[in-house]
Amino acid sequence: MQTQSFTSVAQQFKAVFLDSYGVLKNYNGLIEGVQHTIELLRKKNITLRILTNDASRSQHQQMESFHMIGLRDIQEHEIITSGMMAKQFLEQKILDGKIAYLGPENSAYYILQSGLEHIPVRDVDLENLDEISAFVFLDDEGFDWNTDINKTINLLRHKNLPVIVANSDKFYPVSKNDVAVAAGGIAKLVENMLNKKFIHFGKPDSQMFMYAYDQLNASGTFSKNEILMVGDTLQADILGGNKFGLKTMLVLSGNTSAEEAELQINATGIFPDYVCESVVS
Amino acid sequence: MQTQSFTSVAQQFKAVFLDSYGVLKNYNGLIEGVQHTIELLRKKNITLRILTNDASRSQHQQMESFHMIGLRDIQEHEIITSGMMAKQFLEQKILDGKIAYLGPENSAYYILQSGLEHIPVRDVDLENLDEISAFVFLDDEGFDWNTDINKTINLLRHKNLPVIVANSDKFYPVSKNDVAVAAGGIAKLVENMLNKKFIHFGKPDSQMFMYAYDQLNASGTFSKNEILMVGDTLQADILGGNKFGLKTMLVLSGNTSAEEAELQINATGIFPDYVCESVVS
Amino acid sequence: MQTQSFTSVAQQFKAVFLDSYGVLKNYNGLIEGVQHTIELLRKKNITLRILTNDASRSQHQQMESFHMIGLRDIQEHEIITSGMMAKQFLEQKILDGKIAYLGPENSAYYILQSGLEHIPVRDVDLENLDEISAFVFLDDEGFDWNTDINKTINLLRHKNLPVIVANSDKFYPVSKNDVAVAAGGIAKLVENMLNKKFIHFGKPDSQMFMYAYDQLNASGTFSKNEILMVGDTLQADILGGNKFGLKTMLVLSGNTSAEEAELQINATGIFPDYVCESVVS
Amino acid sequence: MQTQSFTSVAQQFKAVFLDSYGVLKNYNGLIEGVQHTIELLRKKNITLRILTNDASRSQHQQMESFHMIGLRDIQEHEIITSGMMAKQFLEQKILDGKIAYLGPENSAYYILQSGLEHIPVRDVDLENLDEISAFVFLDDEGFDWNTDINKTINLLRHKNLPVIVANSDKFYPVSKNDVAVAAGGIAKLVENMLNKKFIHFGKPDSQMFMYAYDQLNASGTFSKNEILMVGDTLQADILGGNKFGLKTMLVLSGNTSAEEAELQINATGIFPDYVCESVVS
Numbered sequence A, B, C, D: 001m002q003t004q005s006f007t008s009v010a011q012q013f014k015a016v017f018l019d020s021y022g023v024l025k026n027y028n029g030l031i032e033g034v035q036h037t038i039e040l041l042r043k044k045n046i047t048l049r050i051l052t053n054d055a056s057r058s059q060h061q062q063m064e065s066f067h068m069i070g071l072r073d074i075q076e077h078e079i080i081t082s083g084m085m086a087k088q089f090l091e092q093k094i095l096d097g098k099i100a101y102l103g104p105e106n107s108a109y110y111i112l113q114s115g116l117e118h119i120p121v122r123d124v125d126l127e128n129l130d131e132i133s134a135f136v137f138l139d140d141e142g143f144d145w146n147t148d149i150n151k152t153i154n155l156l157r158h159k160n161l162p163v164i165v166a167n168s169d170k171f172y173p174v175s176k177n178d179v180a181v182a183a184g185g186i187a188k189l190v191e192n193m194l195n196k197k198f199i200h201f202g203k204p205d206s207q208m209f210m211y212a213y214d215q216l217n218a219s220g221t222f223s224k225n226e227i228l229m230v231g232d233t234l235q236a237d238i239l240g241g242n243k244f245g246l247k248t249m250l251v252l253s254g255n256t257s258a259e260e261a262e263l264q265i266n267a268t269g270i271f272p273d274y275v276c277e278s279v280v281s
Helices: A006-010 A034-043 A059-069 A082-093 A105-111 A148-158 A183-194 A207-218 A234-244 A258-268 B006-010 B034-043 B059-069 B082-093 B105-111 B148-158 B183-194 B207-218 B234-244 B258-268 C006-010 C034-043 C059-068 C082-093 C105-111 C148-158 C183-194 C207-218 C234-244 C258-268 D006-010 D034-043 D059-068 D082-093 D105-111 D148-158 D183-194 D207-218 D234-244 D258-268
Strands: A015-018 A047-052 A079-081 A098-102 A117-120 A132-137 A163-165 A171-173 A179-181 A227-231 A247-251 A274-276 B015-018 B047-052 B079-081 B098-102 B117-120 B132-137 B163-165 B171-173 B179-181 B227-231 B247-251 B274-276 C015-018 C047-052 C079-081 C098-102 C117-120 C132-137 C163-165 C171-173 C179-181 C227-231 C247-251 C274-276 D015-018 D047-052 D079-081 D098-102 D117-120 D132-137 D163-165 D171-173 D179-181 D227-231 D247-251 D274-276
Touching: A006 A034, A006 A227, A006 A247, A006 A274, A015 A207, A034 A047, A047 A059, A047 A207, A059 A079, A079 A082, A079 A207, A082 A105, A082 A132, A082 A163, A082 A207, A082 C234, A098 A148, A105 A117, A132 A148, A132 A183, A148 A183, A148 B179, A163 A183, A179 B148, A183 B183, A207 A227, A207 A234, A227 A234, A234 A247, A234 A258, A234 C082, B006 B034, B006 B227, B006 B247, B006 B274, B015 B207, B047 B059, B047 B207, B059 B079, B079 B082, B079 B207, B082 B105, B082 B132, B082 B163, B082 B207, B082 D234, B098 B148, B105 B117, B132 B148, B132 B183, B148 B183, B163 B183, B207 B227, B207 B234, B227 B234, B234 B247, B234 B258, B234 D082, C006 C034, C006 C227, C006 C247, C006 C274, C015 C207, C047 C059, C047 C207, C059 C079, C079 C082, C079 C207, C082 C105, C082 C132, C082 C163, C082 C207, C098 C148, C105 C117, C132 C148, C132 C183, C148 C183, C148 D179, C163 C183, C179 D148, C183 D183, C207 C227, C207 C234, C227 C234, C234 C247, C234 C258, D006 D034, D006 D227, D006 D247, D006 D274, D015 D207, D047 D059, D047 D207, D059 D079, D079 D082, D079 D207, D082 D105, D082 D132, D082 D163, D082 D207, D098 D148, D132 D148, D132 D183, D148 D183, D163 D183, D207 D227, D207 D234, D227 D234, D234 D247, D234 D258
Parallel strands: A015 A047, A015 A227, A047 A079, A098 A117, A098 A132, A132 A163, A227 A247, A247 A274, B015 B047, B015 B227, B047 B079, B098 B117, B098 B132, B132 B163, B227 B247, B247 B274, C015 C047, C015 C227, C047 C079, C098 C117, C098 C132, C132 C163, C227 C247, C247 C274, D015 D047, D015 D227, D047 D079, D098 D117, D098 D132, D132 D163, D227 D247, D247 D274
Antiparallel strands: A171 A179, B171 B179, C171 C179, D171 D179
16 A cells, blocks of 8 residues: 655645544544644645544533643634534524433533533433424443433334434544444444434534535635545545545544555545555654 | 234144243233133144243243243243254354353353353453454343443454354333343444344244244144244244244234234235234234 | 425525425426416525436536426526536546446436546446546436446446446336336445445435535525425435525425325434425415 | 365265355356266265255256256255245245236246246236235346336335245356346345345245255254355355354355455354365365
């Protein structure tokens, strides 16, 4: 697999969209040297956005978390999360009733600020669902869904509702080699058991790309082929970027290892325009 | 939906295969009147077998459990479980190494008596998988798989193994209206995350039908159209019975309610030869 | 199922996005009265766009076809097709080699004008695939794909390529009650046989919504909740509109009949904001 | 991938079940040397059965076809086909009405001899389906299903029926490198479009294994671990044999090449007990 230098490729673009996990950080924190890469992009006046399938924290919390691990100049508006998209959907489409959710209280706090009341699934009274108007799978890093999952299934068997999945990723990494089931995986289990399809947010779907693109064009003129999408996952970042019409670059510092890259590209038929070792190359 | 009397239909057959849950018992224990139905079958010299997608208890434990709720004359050899099929498979196909499993110790005890060592997934050392030679999803009624499920996924990412699902049911009933995720549902989640297919045991697969049929013919001569399969689930009991070539009867005392029966039959294209309210009719 | 009048709902919006088949026309041609509805929208200064999962004709040909059946004032730029999105993708992402395709010559002519050479799959030499750089499933109304489908499968077994599906609809209507397999259905067959996922264009994906929305905002200011998406198919029009953040209206003049609407809404969990008999109501 | 000699392994068994295509013959006719292998099995008194996912010819026609390509001593009762299983099902479960089918007349002749009238889908009157009681996908080698497939879809949209797939294989080989869509692939397309599941016959399902096993035990005593299942396809032959409890051997002379075998075994988790180059080894 022939790779190129990230910085030499990036300089051919006016804007770079970066995935977060596997690209900027990993289970250890910030990937060494990323700070320098970001500085370089700033110096070259390359606009950057971080597009992350993460619904566990608000834009502001995401920013603070980047600051904490050493990326001090990332600004709030530069971060776009699948959670923001889910929040927007709830605001625009669910206008009354209560929103039930599966997942931890703190991510609830952020996403569910649409003016409606929200209630954790464990507190829902299955005998009295009249007021429940929607259901949300929140991001659940570390959440014990063992009992709540059964209640979720029974709630959705008892009443038909719009169901939103705030992060469609099926797993998240917990160490170099290991992963854990994420909200998107749990949602798939429930979809499979109920034989339904929910509304998923996050890459490869276009919403985040669109949001970032519209934001860019509010203050300038960017054509799609002047933007590079950089990510470590073929099915999310590269497929999403390709479908949106951006140039795409696969980095080998996360989900897709150097050994597997060629095999996976061929197996999936998802072709990045560029491949590089990492953004620190 | 036109229904018939169970007893008048059953008397046209030499043998009756009965599903257990939803047919003989439910969340409340024995369905009222079942004892009388069984006595009637005995009196008419109709051979009976109980075919249950259950891997949580041995044949002997199943028998004791029937005795306890009041079906005192059920004999051990009359009970056929998906767990027995999984056990047989392990004995015949996995000849060395250790068998790792997800699920409660007590169902492990029964299924894993194949002579090989077995180890709960939580005790497996992911850094040293050389000895692990197979993986089993055991029946998990009430088991907290919240953390073990992640370890299972990582184990199966690290090493390719034959994976056996001892009960392919995706959920089990916990009350009149509610269900809980079962071993088959958890296995589906893992299959989906790993993009693999495991080896599932239980109806609608033919193994249990075949086992029961061979057992019958060891002591007599039964042609397939002299046997009636009775069950409450179209996709497991009726499809399995139909494919095996038995006559089939759907009972409305369990998973499939009278209101939904016609809709579901049409939606699935799985047609029972008979429908009755319950075996007490 | 409670329905509303289309015109009274539409007047609450600044723009209306209309599906074509099942909404404006059907197997018989223009739905009676549609001309009047369009005039009304014009009079009220409501901007309109037609969003159609159709890749068989160019924007210009689509316009001519609307003129021919009596919608004389539809303009070229008011029509947005899945074929346009596929064409855009090919232009932006496939920069050299030849594009092989399955489907009729005339839809090829339109979509494949990206500067690259294109070649029908039947003329491809399977022994010499070096130059082939992408594959497109074109819209195939009336196309005999019986032999070409096998060649397509073998081509894609021999060489890994980006594969584009210009219209993701699985079938198209041919009369009041009957349908025929469409490009999206054939593509699904090939995906299933090869165990791959192709890149699909058309609703419910966001590209067409985004294209129409960007176009609108080039000459005015429309917020998403000032736009109504109108369609006859829950999985394409309503799901797509909902995910994009538009208000949505299901019409009962096409794919979804009045009798099935409630059942399907409940079964799918895809909820339109409004339901009306037809746009002529 | 370490391989063994077929003949030295086979001699450890009392019976050998052989897949046909890819094991005994290929696109060229009989695989060179197979005649000798069969003679050797006869000499050693090893019982043999041929288990083939083929529904295009009757047992008798299959036998004649083996004779014609040079396997002169294969007897009719030694051949078991998925078509026989489908025929049996129709005889036992469909007792009145007419059976509609998709596929060529000549395979119809054989399978549909259950006493009921049968009618090719192209002759069915969609306005008058009262008499149609079942639908069969026959084996369709070389059949032009381009128009009949649409009629099939509409028939099954208009009336709910038991639907039988006489051969679940998705494709069949037409040359060294190339394949063509088979009945099972077409059936999958229709299942996908209608969102239903049909009743499939053929390996890996147990019916053919069971039929062969019962036949063997009518004239002797064979335990399952005295039988070797030999095939070229992991998902059909090896999975089916494993689930039935037989020892299994993968041959590399057909669908699974030497280069891909290890990768596919790991990817699927379907482990053969033995691997050999071919039955001529």
